[in-house]
Amino acid sequence: MRVSPVRVAVVQFEPRVGVENLESNAAEVERRLAAAADSGANLIVLPELATTGYVFESREEAYAHAEAVPNGRTVESFATIAAERRVYIVGCVVERDGEKLFDTAVLVGPEGYIGRYRKTHLWNTEKLWFTPGDEGFSVFDTRIGRIGLLVCWDIWFPETARIVAQMGADIICVPTGWVWTPPPLYDESGVCMAAYLTMTAAHSNNVFIATADRIGQERGAGFMGNSLIAGTNGWPIDRIAGPDEDTIIYADIDLTSARTAPIWNQLNDLHRDRRTDLYDQMLGYTGSVPLPR
Amino acid sequence: MRVSPVRVAVVQFEPRVGVENLESNAAEVERRLAAAADSGANLIVLPELATTGYVFESREEAYAHAEAVPNGRTVESFATIAAERRVYIVGCVVERDGEKLFDTAVLVGPEGYIGRYRKTHLWNTEKLWFTPGDEGFSVFDTRIGRIGLLVCWDIWFPETARIVAQMGADIICVPTGWVWTPPPLYDESGVCMAAYLTMTAAHSNNVFIATADRIGQERGAGFMGNSLIAGTNGWPIDRIAGPDEDTIIYADIDLTSARTAPIWNQLNDLHRDRRTDLYDQMLGYTGSVPLPR
Incomplete structure (x- = not known):
């Protein structure tokens, strides 16, 4: 196994919601994990809830799609594939x-x-069945580098990528199910705001971000595609996937390059230059009334 | 004077450094302030150091371009124009x-x-002559709305727009002198990463951002243009200025729209949804070693 550089893959496809589709979703995921591994991927990122679908109609239906972590069917299957193919997999269940x-x-x-x-x-509606994460943020040391995890809507909060990058992540992997929000959905280049949120988070934190989104429509919700792997300079490596493409995007990355400051000049470093002496205004503040100066 | 909506203008042009150019820079600025006021602007934003130029060669030269605030020549001139034309002006000295x-x-x-x-x-090299701001962040209540201020490189730090938005800003005005950094400078649409940083900061904070950049080259530094006014949804209003255009970009904005949550669904609000219970990991942390969980 290569340590670094590594080949990262983000998988974009259309899962189907409903317990009757659990098996076929799992098969679709396994087929794409095999394809990515065949293409030399060392780290493969799947969309949010790729084996269950996303738009549940009730808390009861969400329960019917649930499993224990790590001792559930899906994670055990991922672990088996990871061992067989000698790859790292980021899934979401x-x-x-x-x-x-x-x-x-x-x-x-x-x-x-x-x-x-x-x-x-x-x-x-995730708020109607899921409990907000109660274990903080996560970065894991692995043989290929330090891997941070976020999920979808997290990226709208710049605090998340900042924290995970500061925890030492070389790459942040983001299973995602970006749904249609009020237009414009895409600019003239076919890129959605969420892809730009991903790119700017990578840029301002000098970290790689690999985001796997899903496509298709599900019970009235449309999904955006636009899966991408952003470099530490923020720009997409390879390309941004189209809105409807069933595809896998790859990037060959030297993860260690996330550990050096961007070579812009001799005086700046995006992390060192933070004015943490001033940022206490951010903490715990949830209102809209001006803070005291 | 209209209270809201207001017409915002961002001025993009090429100042010249050197004390011999102070007068001509001031005249160029005044000409553009008059043009924007003639076009009905209520709030006009100028580039960073628009009356002095930017690339000083020494601390001594920076001193020669300096003045007191508010009782210096430039700010007094801005105030006179603002009173005569009944406009708000954001400058930078x-x-x-x-x-x-x-x-x-x-x-x-x-x-x-x-x-x-x-x-x-x-x-x-600003670090060689300027002292880092020691008065925290600023949002001012005015008759046209709450105006926050940032300058250029600040926008690389997502904390800044977050704080200013949470202090209640309806619009953040950003005098800017974006210099060339390692390529790619622009994507295929001619947009630089800093413009995307501006757009995503507006989007994720539900705030307007009006950024006036300069153009041209100065003592080996090239400037990026790309002045823009981003809406609360992040997308540019009107358009993003080209890299070399001498121009003024306008947007008619209802500033009060920054005070309501984006109408995405009944359950989310970008500010209310912040997990301030988890963000203490951000504060005061400046190293690169993983934080304890």
Whole structure:
């Protein structure tokens, strides 16, 4: 196994919601994991809830799609594939823990289950069945580098990528299900705002970000595609996937390059230059009334 | 004077460095302020250090371009114009305060001098002559709305727009001198990463951002143009200025729309949804070693 550079793959396809589709979704995912591994990928990122679909109609239906982490069917299957193919996989499942459900990203590798991240910022009706992540943010040391995890709507909050980058992540992997929001959905280049959020988060934190989004429509929700792997300079490596493409995007990355400051000049470093002496205004403040100066 | 909506203007042109050019720069600025006012602008934003030029060769030269704030020549001139034309103006000057120099944005209006913001994140050789801003962040209540100020490199730090938005800004005005950094400078649409940083900061904070950049070359530094006014949805209003255009971009804005949550769904609000319970990992942390979980 190469340590660095590594080949990263983000998988974009259309899962189907409904327990009757769990098996076929799993088969579709496994087929794409095999294809990515065949293409030399070392780290493969899947969309959010790729084996279950996303738009549940009730808390009861979400429960029916749930499993334990790490000892559930999907994560065990990922771990088996990761061991067989000597790859790292970032997936995302409906996690059940007692009575609670979480929207949970998982990282597995050749060595087995590595860790999870429970989505901390919940989008729309997710709030009706999921519990907001209660374990903080996650970065895992692996043989290929330090891998951070976020999920979808998290990227709208610049705090998330900042924290994960500061925790030492070389690459942030983001299973995603970007849904249509008020237009314009895309600019003239066919790129959505969420892709730009991804690019600017990579740029301003000097970190790689690999985002796997889904496509298609599900119970009235449309998904945006635009999966991408952003370099530490923010620009997409290879390309941004189209809105409807069933595809896999690859990037060959030297993860260690996320550990050096961008070579812009001798006086600046994006992390060192933070004015943490002033940022206490950010913490714990949730209102809209001007803060005292 | 209209209260809201207002017409915002960002001025893009090429100042010239050197004390011999102070007068001609001032005249160029005044000509554009008059043009914007003639076009009905209520709030006009100028580039960073528009009356002095930017690339100083020494601390001594920076001193020679400096003045007191608010009782210096440039700010007094802005205030006179603002009173005569009944407009708000955001400018940016080399401020001298005792032995210290600051890269200072100022806000003046029909009522006179309103306030200043001393740039908190210094770029490259600015560190050799300017003192980092020591007065925190600034949002000012005016008759047309709440106006926040940032300067140029600040926007690379997502904390800055976050704080200013949380302080209640309806619009953040950003005098800017974006210099060439390692390529790619622009994408295929002719848009630079800094413009995307501006757009995503507007989007994720539900705030307007009006950024006036300069153009041209100065002592080996090239400037990017790309001045823009981003809507609360992040997308540019009107258009993003070209890299070399001498121009003014306008947008008619209802500033009060920054005070409502984006109408995406009934369950999300970009500010309310912040996980401030988890963000303490951000504060005061400046190293690169993983934080404890």
